[in-house]
Amino acid sequence: MPRGISFVCLTALTLLSSAASAAAEYVVRPIAVPDMKAVFGQVESRRVVPARARIGGSLREIKVSEGTQVKEGEVVAIVVDDKLALELNAANAKIEALNAQQENARAEFERAQQLLARGAGTQVRLDQARMQLDVVVNQVAAAQAEKTVIEQRAREGEVLAPADGRVLTVPITLGSVVLPGEEIARIASGRYYLRLSLPERHATEIKQDALVRIGQRGLSPAASGNIAEARPGRVAKVYPEITNGRVIADVDVDGIGDYFVNERTLVWIPVAQRSVLAVPPQVIVTRHGIDYVRVITDDGPIEIAVILGETIGTDDGSRIEVLTGLRDGDRISLPGGKP
Structure with missing residues (x-):
């Protein structure tokens, strides 16, 4: 092979090797992540409407009980005068x-x-x-x-459901004497949402349309799962009045129509932002219970022990927070050349 061709091939191989080396690096940079606070959200209904008696008399028949699904205009009870x-x-x-x-x-x-x-x-x-x-x-x-x-x-002795929904309470017994306008049943007819009550110090940090994470049903963190497994929600409204040192916010979330009204569940809501160093999960190597990452230095790659934090979701995929062991600008060797 002529010498000129050999030189060109060697140069091309060197460039490809350099590009592969560059592509196999991950440069550690600070990223801003929301500081999530775990609070309890209480399930509420947008509307709770009463089914009222239109005439006075004796309650002759009750056709529903707590938890019954009713349609608008359905007969809930019968009052006879x-x-x-x-x-x-x-x-x-x-x-x-x-x-x-x-x-x-x-x-x-x-x-x-x-x-x-x-x-x-x-x-x-x-x-x-x-x-x-x-x-x-x-x-x-x-x-x-x-x-x-x-x-x-x-005919007005028939107490009708004012809207579609689920009966919450029937605060009256059969045979009772009722007056016109007296409440026979309470019906939750609106979409369910979560109501949060947070300390006043977080009032300026809670923003409308902010994304939150909703845990599974249960009051304990073990039952609700961790934040990585929680489903998303959105802050629909932040109320402008602070009551008893608490700020109130409503969260819209799908899939809670089968919850009990006033049931509580764990919610993670962003109340601040913090800067963290995070790396892709595949660069972590664990030996004997200690986590290491391979850092590229001028003298060659070395393994450094790190202490890890929580998993963070980003637009580029999941990242693992590094509490100690790395600095801004460190170059991390990526296995396979993919971040």
Whole structure:
């Protein structure tokens, strides 16, 4: 092989080797990560509406119990007022009496018309008979309207669900005497969300639309899992009023529709930012319980013992926080040349 070609090939191999070496390095730089605070969030419903009695009376039937799913307009309970049946009987009797008077007044009116046509009656008598018939007809109409009102009041004994949702409480027992407007059941009809209560010192750090992490059901960290396994949520609202040294925030999260209202679960929320040094997980080598990373120096690669922190999710993948052992600008050897 000619000498010139050998030199070119050697140069190309050197450049490829240098590029591979450069690609196999990871330069340690500080990254900003949110400082997550673990708090308990309480499940709330956007709307809790009462199903109220529309009339007074005795609670004759309860069709739902705590936890029942209801649809808007569904009958929740039935209230019966025994006086309505008596009033309805009285209205029917009044209508029958007025119908009899109406028939009599119509007969008098027709008789007055016949007499006037034969010249044996007067116009005054005809006008009086017509007026009497009109009065009775109007009385019949008024009595029928009163009966309709009584029937509507009887139908209003059905307590209806005001919206779709789940019954939270039924604070009344069968047979109880209820008044108009009294609460028969409480129904959670809105979307569920988590309500957080944090110390006042974090008020300026909590931002709307900030991402949070939601643990599994359970009050203990062991049951809720760690932050890496938690599902995401979003801060939907931060309330501007501080009450008893606490700031209130609401978190939207999917998949909590089967939770109990007022159930609590662990939530990690960002309250500050801190600068950390982090490395890809594959550069960590563990021997005899001690973690090492291979650092590239001018004298060649050396292994340095490090103390690791928590796992951090970034846009480039997961990183492991290094508490001690590395400095800004250190070059880490990457196995396989991939970060």
